[in-house]
Amino acid sequence: MIYKEYGRTGKKVSAIGFGGMRFPSHYSIEESAQVVRRASQLGINYFDTAPFYCDDKSEDIMGEAFKDMPNPFYVSTKSGIGNEPDANAVRKRIDKSLKRLGVKKINFYHMWCIMNLDHYKKVIAPGGPYWGAMKAKEEGLIDHIVVSTHANGNEIAQMIKEGYFEGVTLGYNIANFPYRQEGIEAAYEEGVGVVTMNPLGGGIIPQNQEYFNFIKENENESVIQAALRFNASHEAISVTLAGMGTIQEVEHNVKAVENLKILTSEKINQIKSELKKDMNQLCTTCQYCKKCPKDIDIPKYMNLYNMNVLKGKEKVIDRYQEMIKYKDIKQGEPLPADCIACGKCEKLCTQHLNIIDRLKWLDENIINM
Ligand code: SF4
Ligand code: SF4
Structure with missing residues (x-):
C-alpha cells in the first residue's frame, strides 16, 4: 500500500480509503466487520463512515471491527448540517459517534454535504455546526475538522482559502474531474488534505466500460481499477475512497494502487481531451434529491436521462422499454409528468442538474411520445 500525506496534519493515509456506505444489507454486523478488518490487513488505514449509512449501521459495524484491528488506523465520520443543527446539536452527535465507534477520538470529523457558499456561511456562522465540532476538538475528542462538499471547484477553492478546514472530501472521478479541479488545486496549494469520494461516478463508469476503456493502462486491469488509479495517482489527492461491501471488493480495489505512479499534468490533459462529453452533466x-413531494423516483429517471447524454435518444428508448419489461417502472407509480416544478430536488442535487427540464423531456420524448 502507498501512503500519502494528509495535508499538513502530519498523518500518513493509505492511497485507497475504506468507504463504509456499501455493506450488504443481508450481512450481519460481524460479517461486515470482517470486511473492514481485511482492508486493515491489506494496509488500508483510512476508514470513512457516517451516521445513517447502511440503515444507520455503518458506525456500529466500524466499531465492531475496530475492537479487533491491531494495525493503527484513522477514522472519519460526519455530522449532517442541514436544517436544525447548531453547535450544541453537533457536539451531542460527536458523543454518540464516539460511543458507537468505540474510540476515544475521531481523527477526521466532517461538516457533511455543503452544497454551496451560502450553506458554508451558515455552517461557520457564530453558534453554527462548525463551533460544536471546534468545542469537541478543544476537548481532545477530534483531531481535525474537515468538510465534505458538492459545491463546484471555484466555490470549494473559496471555502478552503478561508482556512476553517484541514481537509476536504469531494466527489471527483474520471467523469467529472474538470468540474472540481480548481478546488483540488487550491487545497493542494494551501496544504489542505483531499479525500475523493465517488471515484466510479455512481456506477456510470462500470456501466459504460466501453466508453472508458481508454483510461486502462493495460489489458489486465479492469476499468474500475483504472478509475481508482486515476484518482489515487493524483499528487493532490491523499485518499481515494471506495465503497466496499465484500472481501473480494477490498482485494480488487487494493490491487488498483499496486505500483502507483503519480499522474502528470500532461496525462490529465490528455484524458480531458479524450472525454467526448461533458460528464458533469450526468x-x-x-x-x-429523494425528497419529492410527488414521490417521483428522481434518481431512476435521471439515470435514464444519462443515456441521452452518453448515447442519444434511441438508447433512452431502448432502456425505457427494458425498464417496462423488467418492471423497473411499476403500474401506478408517480411519473415524470407528475412533477409540479416545485424545485426542491434541484436545490438538493449534488450535480446541479436541471431535473425539471429533464423530466419534461422524458415525458414528452420517451414516455408519451
Ligand atoms: S421539482 Fe418535480 S421532481 Fe423535483 S421535487 Fe418538485 S415535484 Fe418532485
Ligand atoms: S441528487 Fe442529482 S445526481 Fe444525485 S441522484 Fe438526484 S439527480 Fe442524480
Whole structure:
C-alpha cells in the first residue's frame, strides 16, 4: 500500500480509503466487520463512515471491527448540517459517534454535504455546526475538522482559502474531474488534505466500460481499477475512497494502487481531451434529491436521462422499454409528468442538474411520445 500525506496534519493515509456506505444489507454486523478488518490487513488505514449509512449501521459495524484491528488506523465520520443543527446539536452527535465507534477520538470529523457558499456561511456562522465540532476538538475528542462538499471547484477553492478546514472530501472521478479541479488545486496549494469520494461516478463508469476503456493502462486491469488509479495517482489527492461491501471488493480495489505512479499534468490533459462529453452533466444516482413531494423516483429517471447524454435518444428508448419489461417502472407509480416544478430536488442535487427540464423531456420524448 502507498501512503500519502494528509495535508499538513502530519498523518500518513493509505492511497485507497475504506468507504463504509456499501455493506450488504443481508450481512450481519460481524460479517461486515470482517470486511473492514481485511482492508486493515491489506494496509488500508483510512476508514470513512457516517451516521445513517447502511440503515444507520455503518458506525456500529466500524466499531465492531475496530475492537479487533491491531494495525493503527484513522477514522472519519460526519455530522449532517442541514436544517436544525447548531453547535450544541453537533457536539451531542460527536458523543454518540464516539460511543458507537468505540474510540476515544475521531481523527477526521466532517461538516457533511455543503452544497454551496451560502450553506458554508451558515455552517461557520457564530453558534453554527462548525463551533460544536471546534468545542469537541478543544476537548481532545477530534483531531481535525474537515468538510465534505458538492459545491463546484471555484466555490470549494473559496471555502478552503478561508482556512476553517484541514481537509476536504469531494466527489471527483474520471467523469467529472474538470468540474472540481480548481478546488483540488487550491487545497493542494494551501496544504489542505483531499479525500475523493465517488471515484466510479455512481456506477456510470462500470456501466459504460466501453466508453472508458481508454483510461486502462493495460489489458489486465479492469476499468474500475483504472478509475481508482486515476484518482489515487493524483499528487493532490491523499485518499481515494471506495465503497466496499465484500472481501473480494477490498482485494480488487487494493490491487488498483499496486505500483502507483503519480499522474502528470500532461496525462490529465490528455484524458480531458479524450472525454467526448461533458460528464458533469450526468446523474450519479447519489439519491440526495429523494425528497419529492410527488414521490417521483428522481434518481431512476435521471439515470435514464444519462443515456441521452452518453448515447442519444434511441438508447433512452431502448432502456425505457427494458425498464417496462423488467418492471423497473411499476403500474401506478408517480411519473415524470407528475412533477409540479416545485424545485426542491434541484436545490438538493449534488450535480446541479436541471431535473425539471429533464423530466419534461422524458415525458414528452420517451414516455408519451
Ligand atoms: S421539482 Fe418535480 S421532481 Fe423535483 S421535487 Fe418538485 S415535484 Fe418532485
Ligand atoms: S439527480 Fe442529482 S441528487 Fe438526484 S441522484 Fe442524480 S445526481 Fe444525485
